[in-house]
Amino acid sequence: MKSKIFITGSSGFIGFHTAKKFLDKGIKVHGFDSMNNYYDVNLKKSRLNILRKYRNFSFTKGKIENEQTLLKSVKKFNPQIILHLAAQAGVRYSIKKPETTLNSNIVGTFNILKIASKIKINHLIISSSSSVYGSNKKFPFQEKDKTDHQISFYAATKKSVENLAHCYSSLWELPITMLRFFTVYGPYGRPDMAYFKFTKNILAGQKIDIYNKGKMYRDYTYIDDIVDGIYRLLNKPPSLSSKKKFKNDSLSPVAPFRILNIGNTKKIYLLSFINTLQKELNKKIKRNYLPMQKGDVHSTFSDCSLLKKITGYNPKTNYKVGIKKFINWYRSYYKI
Numbered sequence: 001m002k003s004k005i006f007i008t009g010s011s012g013f014i015g016f017h018t019a020k021k022f023l024d025k026g027i028k029v030h031g032f033d034s035m036n037n038y039y040d041v042n043l044k045k046s047r048l049n050i051l052r053k054y055r056n057f058s059f060t061k062g063k064i065e066n067e068q069t070l071l072k073s074v075k076k077f078n079p080q081i082i083l084h085l086a087a088q089a090g091v092r093y094s095i096k097k098p099e100t101t102l103n104s105n106i107v108g109t110f111n112i113l114k115i116a117s118k119i120k121i122n123h124l125i126i127s128s129s130s131s132v133y134g135s136n137k138k139f140p141f142q143e144k145d146k147t148d149h150q151i152s153f154y155a156a157t158k159k160s161v162e163n164l165a166h167c168y169s170s171l172w173e174l175p176i177t178m179l180r181f182f183t184v185y186g187p188y189g190r191p192d193m194a195y196f197k198f199t200k201n202i203l204a205g206q207k208i209d210i211y212n213k214g215k216m217y218r219d220y221t222y223i224d225d226i227v228d229g230i231y232r233l234l235n236k237p238p239s240l241s242s243k244k245k246f247k248n249d250s251l252s253p254v255a256p257f258r259i260l261n262i263g264n265t266k267k268i269y270l271l272s273f274i275n276t277l278q279k280e281l282n283k284k285i286k287r288n289y290l291p292m293q294k295g296d297v298h299s300t301f302s303d304c305s306l307l308k309k310i311t312g313y314n315p316k317t318n319y320k321v322g323i324k325k326f327i328n329w330y331r332s333y334y335k336i
Contacts, residue, residue, distance in 0.1 A: 003234065004028045006079040008064055008112065009086030011035055013190050014127070014181070014226060016047035018083065021227045023054040030077040031059045032070065033086065038093070039191045046333075047188055064108030067115075074115050080122045081234055084112045087127060090192055091295045094154035105157035106164070113168040123175050123237035125230065128162055130182045130219070130263065130300045131155035139267070140303040143180070143259045152295030162259060170255035175237035179230070182263030182302045186223030186322060187329030195323070198277055199330055207286040214271040214289070217299040221264040222317035222325075229262045232311035263302030264315045276320050280327050
């Protein structure tokens, strides 16, 4: 595989790990990232510095909302595939700063769609989120399930992007895959994520905030499994014939477009996850139990059978192993 791949959000958590995997495979990668201060910029710089050690990596600092900067960067690199991971993350942040979330997630993705269509990209892969399932009660979540009841502004922007992408795919026969990520965790992760904050506070001897008294479930997916799934998808763009081949109601009948879950396909109890953290850190946790947060969901649980049919995707990392790897990285990175 010698494709040239353009990655937005390349200094982000998933973007960094995915770019590194591609670079290790000898693929040319151009990263595009705003390096904003939503969380610790030094962590983003650390990721970027690792990628810059590769001869087949190049980089542009810029916002996806800036169409001209983005277009100039894409045209110069001339990729066959675009992996669009840049987004304003954070359910709580989207409630406080909806304008920022809207501009990044909807306007920025609209720019990507226009540019990908203009240069006739072979495959456009766009990040979505398990949060689009909102208050759904049927488990596990399947791509064909109705997703009409998002309960956070962040989730609503991701659902909007899915609709825009389908429209673009239909009008201009643009091959697009939307990936609904399920609670991704691991080394070089996002400091705003619960497991990261838990680890920081536990090691500092501070209380951790546990919402809904910990009575929640998450489909925790280790970063290496996510990256493996993305890598397997690269040269398998959707086509209008895909629906007949895979016989799945979630595939578009009018466009080379599909939505795929990418998770661990296991539902983990939050308190079990926390207890594993306590065991690995060998420190007693001071717990602060709180009610459910606005915009949060009780459970996530993925059905990834369609992704498995298309690529052979098979997540392998047990959450206890994943937690141990994350803690080892955390201690090393922060010199604890």
